Amino acid sequence: MSTIVELLIKTFGQDSVLTREEAALRVASNWRHKGNLDCLALLRPKTTQEVSEMLKTCNDLDLPVVPHGGLTNVVGGAITKPNEIALSLERMNEIEEINAQNKTVTVQAGVVLQTLQRSLAENGLLFPLDLGAKGSCMIGGNIASNAGGLQALRYGVTRNLVLGLEVVLADGTILSSMNKMMKNNAGYDLKQLFIGSEGTLGIITRAILKIEDLPKTRNTALIALGSFEKTNQLLQNAKTDLKNDLTSFELLWKDYYSLMTSPPSPYSPPLPQTYPFYVLMETLGQDATKDKILFEEFLERSLGAGLIADATIAQSQQELDWFWKIRENVELIFSIHDPVFLFDVSLAISDMDEYIKKIRSELESAWPDLLFYAFGHMGDGNLHLYICCGGNDDYTRHRVEEIVYKPLQQVGGSITGEHGIGLEKKLWLHLSRSGGEIQLMKAIKKTLDPKGILNPGKVF
Numbered sequence: 001m002s003t004i005v006e007l008l009i010k011t012f013g014q015d016s017v018l019t020r021e022e023a024a025l026r027v028a029s030n031w032r033h034k035g036n037l038d039c040l041a042l043l044r045p046k047t048t049q050e051v052s053e054m055l056k057t058c059n060d061l062d063l064p065v066v067p068h069g070g071l072t073n074v075v076g077g078a079i080t081k082p083n084e085i086a087l088s089l090e091r092m093n094e095i096e097e098i099n100a101q102n103k104t105v106t107v108q109a110g111v112v113l114q115t116l117q118r119s120l121a122e123n124g125l126l127f128p129l130d131l132g133a134k135g136s137c138m139i140g141g142n143i144a145s146n147a148g149g150l151q152a153l154r155y156g157v158t159r160n161l162v163l164g165l166e167v168v169l170a171d172g173t174i175l176s177s178m179n180k181m182m183k184n185n186a187g188y189d190l191k192q193l194f195i196g197s198e199g200t201l202g203i204i205t206r207a208i209l210k211i212e213d214l215p216k217t218r219n220t221a222l223i224a225l226g227s228f229e230k231t232n233q234l235l236q237n238a239k240t241d242l243k244n245d246l247t248s249f250e251l252l253w254k255d256y257y258s259l260m261t262s263p264p265s266p267y268s269p270p271l272p273q274t275y276p277f278y279v280l281m282e283t284l285g286q287d288a289t290k291d292k293i294l295f296e297e298f299l300e301r302s303l304g305a306g307l308i309a310d311a312t313i314a315q316s317q318q319e320l321d322w323f324w325k326i327r328e329n330v331e332l333i334f335s336i337h338d339p340v341f342l343f344d345v346s347l348a349i350s351d352m353d354e355y356i357k358k359i360r361s362e363l364e365s366a367w368p369d370l371l372f373y374a375f376g377h378m379g380d381g382n383l384h385l386y387i388c389c390g391g392n393d394d395y396t397r398h399r400v401e402e403i404v405y406k407p408l409q410q411v412g413g414s415i416t417g418e419h420g421i422g423l424e425k426k427l428w429l430h431l432s433r434s435g436g437e438i439q440l441m442k443a444i445k446k447t448l449d450p451k452g453i454l455n456p457g458k459v460f
């Protein structure tokens with residue numbers, strides 16, 4: 001055992017420090033198989049004070065530290081090198097206070113998203129961040145990656161849901177910004193710096209989150225459409241007619257829908273596979289009779305106007321799960337195709353159709369046997385692309401990334417709508433942020449973490 005690990009064990013106790021060998025029994029990532037964890041040691045603090053003392057020690061010893069939440073990050077943001085310390089928030093997993101009157105919840109960073117959702121639901125309340133990885137991802141990881149998810153159209157991204165934050169800086173300083181108010185314009189809103197900073201500026205230890213009343217109604221339809229223009233018109237009409245109840249508007253291109261509803265997928269197609277576009281649309285509301293009528297009338301009007309070609313409304317929990325599985329079962333792609341490159345681009349909704357046509361055509365010119373699946377959160381301008389062109393060598397990956405990313409710069413889009421930069425997108429950051437922005441980011445990093453110990457090599 002190295003003398004550093006011996007020192008860490010002596011200082012923080014055997015229970016709070018896993019050695020390299022012990023840590024190697026864990027996986028490096030909960031997103032696909034990335035092998036086992038390879039790090040100098042894994043720290044498992046139980047309190048903010050302990051996080052502070054651990055960071056102070058690591059900073060004094062120039063030890064790089066990689067914060068770990070639920071390890072569901074898909075861009076290599078939590079990957080460690082053999083000489084780095086992993087610091088997991090897993091033991092800071094308490095829901096400290098649910099305040100139903102003020103609609104806030106105070107949590108520690110290691111609370112698993114689904115655990116929080118369930119506890120709140122028991123109290124008739126909702127934390128509206130929702131994503132496929134909810135069973136593993138943790139609130140600290142959600143905040144550090146400013147997660148988006150399936151209901152951002154209505155509730156915004158994580159940034160919009162955080163009122164207050166407690167963060168430990170690289171030198172061990174505890175920065176408490178545990179604000180509970182909606183409005184607080186007393187100087188800079190420092191918590192925003194840490195939201196989406198991917199573990200490079202500080203370790204998030206606690207947070208105060210905004211919560212809502214738990215919806216009493218859920219209306220969900222799978223809709224087939226004949227063109228992108230009609231799909232966009234449907235979205236605009238839904239925003240006007242269904243107002244704030246419109247919660248999800250997920251678009252599936254034909255290839256993706258067909259893949260997800262054909263063997264070996266366990267799910268049959270609720271609608272024929274012949275249409276170019278499918279939308280999974282959902283409203284959440286409070287009035288069982290009124291919401292259902294409003295939803296059905298909207299679909300009937302849209303059908304009558306020739307906007308939608310076909311639609312089916314989920315009539316049971318089983319059907320609801322079936323529709324959502326078709327949207328969410330992305331693991332299926334990896335079980336059939338390998339290697340697959342994954343993207344989460346963001347752009348104006350009006351630019352989406354042209355963009356997808358352009359990059360699909362360029363990719364097909366280079367790789368005629370290309371497999372190209374597009375789907376995602378159309379309602380908030382964020383699409384996922386799964387691309388398989390056979391190779392996985394550096395040249396192929398670079399060329400695919402170039403084709404996908406470069407046109408985004410021309411239309412003012414972003415190379416990442418929700419997954420972040422991590423290790424995988426560093427090379428392309430300049431396409432979505434100006435030179436001035438990147439310079440200022442680096443200056444902020446230098447100020448908060450002068451020795452560069454926090455998640456080194458990520459983002460820049």
Ligand SMILES: Cc1cc2nc3c(=O)[nH]c(=O)nc-3n(C[C@H](O)[C@H](O)[C@H](O)COP(=O)(O)OP(=O)(O)OC[C@H]3O[C@@H](n4cnc5c(N)ncnc54)[C@H](O)[C@@H]3O)c2cc1C
Nearest residue numbers: 069070071072073077132138140141142147148199204418
């Ligand atoms: C099936 C699946 C579906 C997904 N769907 C979505 C989606 O719809 N929307 C979306 O936005 N993302 C999605 N993701 C990506 C991922 O789930 C999110 O980014 C999630 O927020 C990461 O949380 P985590 O706890 O797993 O963080 P981790 O993976 O552990 O870490 C993420 C990053 O944050 C840092 N970090 C972790 N905890 C802390 C902390 N306490 N303080 C400081 N830094 C920290 C890490 O160093 C790393 O850089 C999905 C992933 C999977 C596997």
